[in-house]
Amino acid sequence: MDVFVLEVKYSYQGADEVLYPVLLRQEEELLLVDGGYAGFLPLLQEAAARHGLSLANLTGILITHHDIDHIGALHELKAAFPAAKVYASALEAPYVSGQRDSLRLQQAEALHASLPEEQKAWAVRFQEMLKAVRPVAVDVILTGNEMPAPLSGIELIPTPGHMPGHVSLYLPQSKTLIAADAVVVEQGELELANPAFTLDLEQALASVRKLQQLEVDRLICYHGGLVEKAIPEKLKRLVEKYAPAQQTKASADDQETDTYSSPACYAHRKEFREGF
Ligand SMILES: [Zn+2]
Numbered sequence: 001m002d003v004f005v006l007e008v009k010y011s012y013q014g015a016d017e018v019l020y021p022v023l024l025r026q027e028e029e030l031l032l033v034d035g036g037y038a039g040f041l042p043l044l045q046e047a048a049a050r051h052g053l054s055l056a057n058l059t060g061i062l063i064t065h066h067d068i069d070h071i072g073a074l075h076e077l078k079a080a081f082p083a084a085k086v087y088a089s090a091l092e093a094p095y096v097s098g099q100r101d102s103l104r105l106q107q108a109e110a111l112h113a114s115l116p117e118e119q120k121a122w123a124v125r126f127q128e129m130l131k132a133v134r135p136v137a138v139d140v141i142l143t144g145n146e147m148p149a150p151l152s153g154i155e156l157i158p159t160p161g162h163m164p165g166h167v168s169l170y171l172p173q174s175k176t177l178i179a180a181d182a183v184v185v186e187q188g189e190l191e192l193a194n195p196a197f198t199l200d201l202e203q204a205l206a207s208v209r210k211l212q213q214l215e216v217d218r219l220i221c222y223h224g225g226l227v228e229k230a231i232p233e234k235l236k237r238l239v240e241k242y243a244p245a246q247q248t249k250a251s252a253d254d255q256e257t258d259t260y261s262s263p264a265c266y267a268h269r270k271e272f273r274e275g276f
Contacts, residue, residue: 001026001153003176003218005226006047008036019069020225022178023053024171029151031060032084033169033178034222037072038132041080044073058084060140060151064180065163066095067104068129070222075134085139087147089158091165098135103163103199105130142167159211161204162193168211175217182207183238185224190234192242193223205242208235 004023011017021044022033030053036044041055048055058081063071066088074096078086086096094100108127115123140148147154147169155170159182169178181193182204198204212235219227227234 001171001173003171003174003178003220004048004051004053005220006044006051007225008040008043008047010037010040010043018225020220020222021047022169022220023048023051024151024154024169025053026151026153029059030057031062031087031147031151031154032058032077033062034064034070034180035061035073035077037069038076038129038134040073041076044077055081060085060087062087062142062147062169063092063096064168064222065089065166066092066102067163067181068133070180071096072129072133074136078136086136087140087142088138089142089156089165089167091160092163092167093138093141093165095165096136097138102130102133104197107197107199157210157214159204159207161200161202161207162198164199164203166207168207170214170216175215176220177211177214177216177218178220179211180222182211183219183221183235185221185227190221190227190238192238201242205239208239211235212239 002025004025006021006023008019008021009016019036021035024031024033032055045055061074061077061084063074063086074086078084088096095102105127108123108130112120112123142156145156146152147156153171153173155172157168157170159166159168162181166180166182168180168182183190184193192198192204195201212232216231217228219231221227
């Protein structure tokens with residue numbers, strides 16, 4: 001199976017940003033893993049063309065989880081390439097197809113009142129972006145441990161935390177892990193994606209531990225791109241970094257309080273994290 005890491009550059013609020021969707025090719029199959037924000041179709045086409053590929057040959061689009069930077073362009077992709085099947089996990093599929101309201105939107109609405117005044121205008125714009133995501137029917141709901149044939153060389157690794165139905169992809173033949181947002185790259189180190197807004201931080205850490213069990217030579221993060229060096233060490237440092245938080249959770253359990261059950265607590269964790 002051929003792996004192509006797309007480099008999709010864009011600017012957001014004046015800053016240059018990059019996302020790294022992946023194209024997987026096996027014989028006649030061409031699968032796009034995540035698709036960027038709404039309006040990204042031309043950027044995706046350019047990024048694919050730099051690898052000598054055309055999205056016109058897409059046979060599938062896999063959505064790792066329902067966040068706007070992964071699903072925003074799905075509607076336009078499906079409209080442009082209707083033969084491409086949409087894949088999503090059983091837990092994420094109802095959000096992709098619009099049967100359920102976005103969890104990120106629910107979280108944003110729940111947090112809104114507690115935000116500092118100066119962040120509220122931005123937060124409203126974020127909510128509007130989430131509301132503008134157009135639902136798309138899911139053609140294949142992923143329930144097993146691997147992609148259905150003819151893509152059965154791709155293992156599906158449930159990595160909940162950032163979102164309940166988040167999945168990562170593992171290609172055992174080439175020891176390649178497409179982590180999506182299970183881990184991101186920040187300043188050369190691995191980090192959790194937006195820990196302040198991770199829906200379940202403990203689950204996210206358990207997912208990182210699960211990834212530690214895999215033999216990985218190439219790690220592809222949607223935020224940060226390709227990592228090829230010292231992957232086990234970087235995963236270990238990430239887990240250890242959050243170990244004090246886990247101890248805090250254990251002592252909180254002793255007191256029969258659940259300080260981590262509310263999304264608002266995650267927001268406070270950011271300051272905690274920056275204290276390391
Ligand atoms: Zn993301």
